[in-house]
Amino acid sequence: MSPRRSQTGGRVDRTRTIRFTFDGRPFTGHAGDTLASALLANGVTLFGRSFKYHRPRGVLTAGVDEPNALVTVLHGEVREPNIPATMLEIYDGLTVVSQNRFPTLAFDFGAANQLGGKLLGAGFYYKTFMGPVFGPLKGTRFWMFCEYFIRRAAGLGRAGIARDPARYERMNAFCDVLVVGSGPAGLVAAKATADNGARVILAELEPKFGGSANWSDETIDGMAAAEWASTMVRDLKARDNVRLLPRTTVWGYYDDNNMAALERVTDHKSAPGKGEPRHRHWSIWAGSVVLATGAFERxxxxxxxxxxxxxxxxxxxxxxxxxxxxxxxxxxxxxxxxxxxxxxxxxxxxxxxxxxxxxxxxxxxxxxxxxxxxxxxxxxxxxxxxxxxxxxxxxxxxxxxxxxxxxxxxxxxxxxxxxxxxxxxGWSPVIHLASQAGLKPEWNETLQAFLPPKPTQNWVGAGAFNGRFTTAEALAEGVAAGLSAAGSIGRAEYAPEVEAPVLDPHPAPVFEIRAKGKAFVDLQHDVTADDVRLAYKEGFVSVEHLKRYTTLGMATDQGKTSNVPGIAIMADAQGRPISDVGTTRFRPPFAPVSLGALAAERYGEVKPERLTPMHDWHVENGATMYAAGLWHRPAIYGLAGETVEQAYVREAKTTREAAGIVDVSTLGKIAVQGPDAADFLDRVYTNMFSTLAVGKARYGLMLREDGIALDDGTTWRLGNDDFLMTTTTANAGKVMQHLEYLLDVVWPELKVQLTSVTDQWAGAAIAGPKAREILASCVTGTAVDNDTLPFMGIVHGEIAGAPVMICRLSFSGEMAFEVYSGAGHGVHVWEALIEAGKPYGMVCYGLEALGTMRIEKGHVTGAEIDGRTTARDLGLDWMLSKKKPFVGSMMMDREGLADVDRVRLVGVIALDNRPLNGGAHIVEDNEAAPRNSIGHITAVCYSPMLGKYIGLALVKGGKKRHGARAFVSDPLRNRFGPVEIVSNHFFDPEGKRMHG
Known part of the structure; x- marks a missing residue:
């Protein structure tokens, strides 16, 4: 028996010895111990090192509010960092290591940081590592140099990279009343609620129900508090309308009384039982909630x-x-x-x-x-x-x-x-869930604590949560809360009696002792009282700004012990009462939640997969697939030994010289039908569509209401009141929502029906000088000559017996035709086109070649229509009709959007003939840092037609810079070099090839 452990008393089972290791040293404890209690019993008081100064730290608390004693649990190669030793139940074989130290906990090199003193004060990384150092490390490059070492030193614990073999579950539950917390108030609230026939769930984050009653020396109903709690729990367990959830942390309060909770099912076991998950994530929908979450000592x-x-x-x-x-x-x-x-x-x-x-x-x-x-x-x-x-x-x-x-x-x-x-x-009520559910907490001067706000959802508080810090008050309020939650009026039959000395629960005002030495407010992030005052002096007067500048309350304990002292010091610095300074809003999660539990059974690729009708054909024929949003599209059809660049250059070059075919089934397709369809499209697009003839298509541009470009695409007029709109693959859903909003809210009087038909059509685009000959050799029922099928014309026919709709339009800049068939005929039509193209040397090409050809032509996609650009920025101002209003027309001429210094679309050519990177900055001076950027590159490729690396870019000045030299600056990828700014129309700017 440890000299620090008594021979009797407590909940531990002294007949069961548990063996575990801490930092490689073997220790023993007893069943019922936490890691903190077991190590304390063995005389261990040093548990870790602090975040910034690497000061020695021991155990401060006994629960979920622990800021110091964080450890990493090892399960073979799997590491789980930042587990409070106070919440970790020991079991045979438990392997734990301390954190934030090197090489050992007792001898830590990082402790040298304590010599830094005031140099490591609030915001030191902003003020120290962004300095104007001269020479090769001047300006931002100094930060780039230091960042590696800062990242290595920063953080709490080290996450593992091994695959987690544990299983996780998710559950949905419905109840009349959810009681959060099983201290004395929570227990009597659950009983009062259950007595009235309500379906009750009682959630407790600790292993044992009863809360403070388990270790209090008070007497309740003539019994020791722990015995009374056990009696209450046995009563609740025997009821069919009560579900008890131990080791369950309710961590989030959402709309409609939806509560998120994490149940730690087997963290206290050496190995899970058959079928047992490690964690179970609960989504609980409650008619009403009793918050009996207690209080934290400060x-x-x-x-x-x-x-x-x-x-x-x-x-x-x-x-x-x-x-x-x-x-x-x-x-x-x-x-x-x-x-x-x-x-x-x-x-x-x-x-x-x-x-x-x-x-x-x-x-x-x-x-x-x-x-x-x-x-x-x-x-x-x-x-x-x-x-x-x-x-x-x-x-x-x-x-x-x-x-x-x-x-x-x-x-x-x-x-x-x-x-x-x-x-x-003093004590701080645990009001986090109430804060998540509604308004800001309210300061109570008498209790020197923030109390819960007025409910905006259906909850009621009880006990210390409401500032009732004596057991007698908590029990009385718990009964009342249970009756209220159950919708009952009147008195409960059960009124527990408490025997205990009545101690005044009102503390002295929150204060700070100013003397020589560091006085810590946030123990986990090493935030001192001086840091708080320094933040105020530097202009951070809001508590939200204080939190982010000093990192006060941003650690794994979320300020559970540090929030109120830090706010009090800020209030004193401002000469204002705490009630005026206020507090930060508490946000979910209340305590850390395992990512495995959030994903549960949905591990791996959890997004739905959208496959075109020709997907299997692509895979079987050597395509390398690429995820474009939710769609899987061919990136290249590589030959043996080819790199990605070699493959797309071959595909693009062959398409321009002969012909190529690409799967365009993923384009968004929306049927716009009804008597007012043409009028609706005039309002939606910047250009006119009511004048479009039946059997023709037109390129269109949409703006958002603020004048920013939303999407582009072609719309086909199939009948007087029947249009087929196509959108970019990525924006199909966004455009559909935009159109539905306009019809539902802005113009409900218009008689228009919208239908998403993306999945109903399979699409193939044939491009290149031989495209018309290939199409003519396999289509029946229509001619495809220039008179029958002019540019932007539409015809109907058949290919291999399947009905098709063909529109002559081009994204590649070549003569091109989009062939649409029903999705069920997609592979049949695709294979017929492939067979027809073989004599002409036609190739299949993927997204890489498609992107190459569109860059050569200067066409825009989502990389340029990025939510910040206007029609003028993209060189599409010729599409802005002056004959009609349209969505965004009232806002597009705002001073900021018409500013001549805005970035405009241009082309760039790498003068050093090296690859460019999307996202790289364009600067005027080769030595300039990215902060002096005049723009950035949006898309890049190697152009087989120019024999150069080229890209599209958004650059200040636009056309005025054509012919000028600039430089690419990409420090993250170490790419610097000269570029020439040119027109974005690199190839065939007159469009002769697609109109031929």
């Missing part, structure tokens, strides 16, 4: 408050009562409220020596005074701890006279012996 802010051996008073009380462990032999307390005095009494009874109780207040209640006298040791009212002493563990403290009213210290500091310091700065 630490105090003073120099040295992060040294191992400093622990929350309630955590020490829990380790003593629940695990039978003493966190220290000589224990001192530093508090600002009566409730913390219970810890002194508990530890005294457990065998610890209480050396002193340091209370920042001058006056305390009679009940607290009585407990202090019984605990022994000095009672120092109106005093504060100004420092902790020791190396990697507390060996003593320094105390000094303290005036709470003005925060001033006076007199000489004196030393007190202590190997453990318990702190308590």
């Amino acid at each position: 630490p105090l802010v003073f120099p040295g408050n992060d040294r191992p051996g400093v622990m929350l008073a309630s955590a020490a009380e829990r380790y003593a009562n629940e695990f039978g462990i003493l966190p220290g032999q000589k224990v001192a307390l530093f508090v600002n409220n009566d409730a913390a005095y219970r810890a002194a009494s508990t530890l005294r009874k457990a065998g610890a020596e209480i050396t002193a109780i340091v209370d920042a207040r001058d006056e305390i209640s009679a009940a607290a005074q009585e407990i202090a006298e019984g605990a022994g040791g000095e009672l120092l009212r109106g005093h504060a701890v100004v420092a902790t002493e020791g190396g990697k563990h507390v060996s003593g403290i320094k105390v000094q006279k303290f005036d709470l009213a003005n925060g001033a210290l006076s007199g000489e500091a004196r030393h007190l012996d202590a190997d453990c310091l318990l702190v308590s700065g």
Whole structure:
């Protein structure tokens, strides 16, 4: 038995020994231990190193709010970092390593960061590594140099890359009432609700129901609190209308009382049972919710408050009562409220020596005074701890006279012996779920805490969640909450009675001890009180900005212990009350959620796959497939030994010299029908469509309402009131939504019917000088000569007996024809066209060659229509009708959109004949950093017709720069070099080939 573990007491089973390792060292614990309690029982107090300064850190809490003791659990090659040791139940074979240290936890090179002092203050990475260093590392390149080392040093824990073999499940559940939290308030709320016949789910994040009742020394209904809780749980388990979910964290509150929860099914087992998942993700739809989530004890802010051996008073009380462990032999307390005095009494009874109780207040209640006298040791009212002493563990403290009213210290500091310091700065209700569900929390000056906002969904709070910090108050409110949630009016038959000293739950105002040394606010991210004040001095006055600039509350514990102290210091710096400064909004998840649980059975490629009718043919004939959105399209049809570039150059060159065929089934296709269809298209497109003749097609451009380009495509007039609109593959859904919105909301009076027919048509485009001959050799029922089928004309016929619709239009710049057939005839028609093309040397070509030919012609796609460009930017202003209004016409001439300095579409040629990269910046000076960019490249290829690497780009000045030299700057891919800016129409700018 460990000298720190008592012979009796607590929930652990001393007859069962559990063996585990920490940093390679073997340890033993007992069934029921957490990793934190087991290591404490073995005398381990150093659990990890802090994020920035690599200071030694021990256990601060006993639950989910732990900021310090984060570990990595190893399952063979699988690593799971950032697990709180306080929440990890030990099991035989558990293998754990500490984090944020090298080479060892005891001897960490990173501890040298402590010498950095103020150089590592708030925002140091912005201010230090973006500096104007001269020479080869000047400007942004200095950051590029430093970033590698910063990334290596940053982070908490190291994620693994091995495949996770565990299984995960997801469940949907429906109930009348969901009770979140099973402390005394939650238990009686569940009972009151179940008594009224409601279907109840009770979720508890801990392994055992009962919450604080499991380790409290209070008496409820004449029973010890833990015994009372067990009795209540047995009663609930016996009911058919109650479901109990232990080890289940409700982490998100969404609309319509939809709650997200994570159940840790087998994390406490050496191996899962047959069919058991590791985690189960619950989506719970509740008629009403009882939030009985309790409260977190807050630490105090003073120099040295992060040294191992400093622990929350309630955590020490829990380790003593629940695990039978003493966190220290000589224990001192530093508090600002009566409730913390219970810890002194508990530890005294457990065998610890209480050396002193340091209370920042001058006056305390009679009940607290009585407990202090019984605990022994000095009672120092109106005093504060100004420092902790020791190396990697507390060996003593320094105390000094303290005036709470003005925060001033006076007199000489004196030393007190202590190997453990318990702190308590009051309590913060766990209101995260309520904040997610509605408005901002509200500050309560009396309780010195943020209380939940008024409900905007159907929930009711109970217990410490509402600031009812005594057990008697919590029980009474829990019963009322249960009745309310069940929709019952009246009194419950059950009214539990509590026997316990009544300690004043109201703490002193939140304060900070200003003395020499670092006083930490956020222990996990090493944010000090000085950092908070520095952020304010540098202009970060909003708590949301404070959070992001200092990283206060952004760690895995989400500010559960640091939020209120940090806000109080910011309020003091501003000279404003905390109520005016406010708090950040709590967002899901309440606690970290495994990605495996979120995906559950949907692992692997979870997106739906869209395959064209010819998909199997492409695969069987050597196509390399590429995911274009949800569609799978051929990228190349590579020959043996060919690179991707060699393949697409061959395909594009052959198409321009002879003929090529490409699958265009993925283009969005929307049937626009009805008496007002032509009028509707005039309003949607920037150019006129009501004048389009039946049997003809026209290229069109759509704008968003703000004047930005939305999509382009062709629309075919099949009848007076019957149009077939085609869109780009990527924007098909977006365009459909846009059109439906306009008809439903803007012009509901128009008689127009929209139908998505993308999947009803298979499409093949034949392009090249031999395209007409190939088509003529296999189509029947129509001619395809220039008179019968002029540019943008439409005819109907048959190919190999299958009806087809053919439109002469070109995306490649060659004479080209799009052949549409019913999806069921797609492969049949495709193979007939392939066979007809063989005598002419026709090749199949994929997206790479298609992209090459469109770049050579200067045609735009989604890379240029990127949600920021206008028709003028793209050189499509000739399509802006002056005869009619259209969507976006009122906004397209705004000053900012007509600015001559906007980026405009151009072409670029690599003068060093090296490949270009999409996304690379264009700069005027070869040495200029990307921040001096005049534009960027949108699409690139090797042009077989020019014999050069070319690209399309959006560049300031546009046409004015034609013929000018510039430079490509791509530091991430180390590509720099000269380019010439030219027209985006590289090849056949007059369009003779497609009109021939």
